[in-house]
Amino acid sequence: MTDHFIEDKTTKVNVNLDNIGERVDFNDLKSGGFIKQRQKDLFAVRLRCPGGRMETKKLVEISKIADKYSKKGVVHFSFRQSLEILYVDYKEFRNIVAELEKIGQKVASCGPRVRVPTACGGCEYNPNGLTDTQGMAGMVDQKFFGTPTPHKFKTSFSGCPIDCARTKEMDFGFQGIVEPVWEDPLCTGCTICSEACKEDAIVSDPDTGKPIFDPKKCIFCGDCIRACPTEAWKPKRYGHIVRIGGKHGRHPMEALEVCTFLPDDKVAEAIEKTVEWYNANGKRGERIGNTIKRVGVQKYLDFMEPVFKHGSPVNYLAPGV
Amino acid sequence: MTEIKSNAQLDLRGVMCPINFVKTKLKLETLEAGEVLELVLDSGEPIQNVPKSIKEEGHKILEVKKEGDHFRLKVQKG
Numbered sequence: 371m372t373d374h375f376i377e378d379k380t381t382k383v384n385v386n387l388d389n390i391g392e393r394v395d396f397n398d399l400k401s402g403g404f405i406k407q408r409q410k411d412l413f414a415v416r417l418r419c420p421g422g423r424m425e426t427k428k429l430v431e432i433s434k435i436a437d438k439y440s441k442k443g444v445v446h447f448s449f450r451q452s453l454e455i456l457y458v459d460y461k462e463f464r465n466i467v468a469e470l471e472k473i474g475q476k477v478a479s480c481g482p483r484v485r486v487p488t489a490c491g492g493c494e495y496n497p498n499g500l501t502d503t504q505g506m507a508g509m510v511d512q513k514f515f516g517t518p519t520p521h522k523f524k525t526s527f528s529g530c531p532i533d534c535a536r537t538k539e540m541d542f543g544f545q546g547i548v549e550p551v552w553e554d555p556l557c558t559g560c561t562i563c564s565e566a567c568k569e570d571a572i573v574s575d576p577d578t579g580k581p582i583f584d585p586k587k588c589i590f591c592g593d594c595i596r597a598c599p600t601e602a603w604k605p606k607r608y609g610h611i612v613r614i615g616g617k618h619g620r621h622p623m624e625a626l627e628v629c630t631f632l633p634d635d636k637v638a639e640a641i642e643k644t645v646e647w648y649n650a651n652g653k654r655g656e657r658i659g660n661t662i663k664r665v666g667v668q669k670y671l672d673f674m675e676p677v678f679k680h681g682s683p684v685n686y687l688a689p690g691v
Numbered sequence: 692m693t694e695i696k697s698n699a700q701l702d703l704r705g706v707m708c709p710i711n712f713v714k715t716k717l718k719l720e721t722l723e724a725g726e727v728l729e730l731v732l733d734s735g736e737p738i739q740n741v742p743k744s745i746k747e748e749g750h751k752i753l754e755v756k757k758e759g760d761h762f763r764l765k766v767q768k769g
C-alpha cells in the first residue's frame with residue numbers, strides 16, 4: 371500500500387508501508403508533511419510554522435524531539451519558513467506525531483492543498499511594516515490550512531512594497547500598502563519628503579519647497595509619511611495589494627495584481643472565494659496562474675467583485691495577459 | 692522667527708547609514724530631554740533614513756534647512 375498523503379518525489383527508493391499499518395495511524399498523517407528522503411526508510415518531517423514564527427519555549431521542546439528522532443541529529447530551515455526534522459524513521463511516525471502533539475506542534479502539509487502561509491515580520495517590529503503580516507498568516511493558517519485545491523496553493527504576506535515575502539511569486543499574495551495624504555497648513559517646505567521618496571513620486575516646488583505629488587508613480591510605501599517632521603503627510607488608509615497566479619519552479623510566473631487597498635477584514639473572504647473559484651475552474655494539477663491564463667482574468671475578477679469592491683481596482687494589468 | 696539654539700552639534704557629512712543614526716543616537720543620549728541637537732546630513736540615503744529613525748525613537752525634528760547637497764536639522768530630544 372502506498373499512502374497518497376506521503377510525498378515521494380524520487381523514484382530511487384520505494385515507499386514500503388505494507389507492514390506498519392497497525393503501527394501508524396494514517397489519520398495522523400492526513401495533512402501530509404512527511405517527505406520521503408533518498409535514504410531508505412527515512413523521511414523529513416515538516417512542521418507547521420505559519421509566518422516562520424515560533425515561541426522559544428516550543429522551540430526548546432522541538433529541539434529535544436528532533437534530537438531524539440533525527441537519526442543524524444539535524445533539522446533544516448525550509449524555504450517556506452518551516453522547520454524540517456530530517457532522517458526520521460517511518461516506523462516512528464506515530465511516536466513523533468504524538469510527542470509533537472503534546473507540545474501543540476502540528477505537522478505541515480504537502481500536495482494539492484492550501485499550504486502554510488509565509489510572512490515577513492510586518493508592522494509588529496519591522497520599521498517598514500504597514501500590515502500585521504504575522505497576525506494574518508496565523509489567521510489564514512487556522513482557517514484554510516490543508517483545504518484541497520487542484521494543485522498546491524501558496525499564500526504569503528509582505529508588510530510593505532519591499533516585498534520580502536515575495537508575494538509576486540505566490541499563488542495568492544498580500545502585500546501591505548498605505549495611501550499618503552498631504553495637509554498644506556502643516557507643511558514647512560523642508561523638502562525631506564521629496565528626498566525620502568525613492569520613486570520620484572514627490573518633487574519639491576522650487577519656490578516653496580512643498581511637495582508636488584504624482585499619484586501614478588506612488589507605490590504606497592509610506593516613506594514620505596515616516597520622514598515628514600511635521601506630520602503634514604499622514605496615512606489615509608492601509609490595506610493589501612492582492613496578487614494572484616505567481617509561482618517559481620521550472621517555469622516561473624509573475625503574479626497579477628487584482629486588487630489594491632483590500633482591508634484586513636476582507637482577506638479571509640478573498641481566500642475563501644478564490645479557493646472556491648479555483649476548485650470550480652482549475653484542472654487537476656494546474657496552478658491557479660495557468661487556470662487564469664486559460665479561463666481569462668476577467669472571469670475571475672467578475673467572480674471576486676463582491677470581495678474586491680471593498681478595496682480599489684487596479685488600473686493596469688501586467689503585460690501579456 | 693527666532694533662531695532655535697542648539698546644545699550640541701554633529702556633522703555627519705560623509706558618514707554612512709546606519710552609522711550616522713547610531714552616532715545621532717549616542718549623541719542624543721548625552722543630552723537632557725528638551726535639549727536640541729544640530730545635525731548635518733548628506734542628501735540621498737542619509738536624509739531618506741535618519742529623520743524616520745529619529746521620529747521612531749520619539750524625538751522631535753524642529754527645523755530642517757537645505758544647504759546645497761546637505762541638510763541642517765534641529766532635533767529636540769524626546
Ligand code: HEM
Pocket residue numbers: 709710713714717
Ligand atoms: C557585532 C558587534 C558590533 C557591531 C556591529 C557594532 C556596531 C557599532 C556601530 C555601527 C557603532 C557606531 C560607530 C561609530 O559611531 O562610528 C558602534 C559604536 C559603539 N560600540 Fe559597537 N558594535 C558591536 C559590538 C560592540 C561591543 C561588543 C561593544 C562593547 C563591548 C561595543 C561598544 C561600542 C561603543 C562604546 C560605541 C560608541 C563609540 C562611539 O563613542 O562613537 N560595540 N558600534
Ligand code: SF4
Pocket residue numbers: 490491492493496497498499500528529530531532533534535
Ligand atoms: S516586506 Fe517590508 S515589512 Fe516585510 S520584512 Fe520586508 S521591509 Fe520589512
Ligand code: SF4
Pocket residue numbers: 548550566567568569570571572587588589590591592593594595
Ligand atoms: S508612499 Fe512611498 S512612493 Fe508614495 S509618495 Fe510616499 S514615499 Fe513616494
Ligand code: SF4
Pocket residue numbers: 552556557558559560561562563564579580581597598599600601602603
Ligand atoms: S517632509 Fe513634510 S514638512 Fe517637509 S516638505 Fe514634505 S510635507 Fe512638507
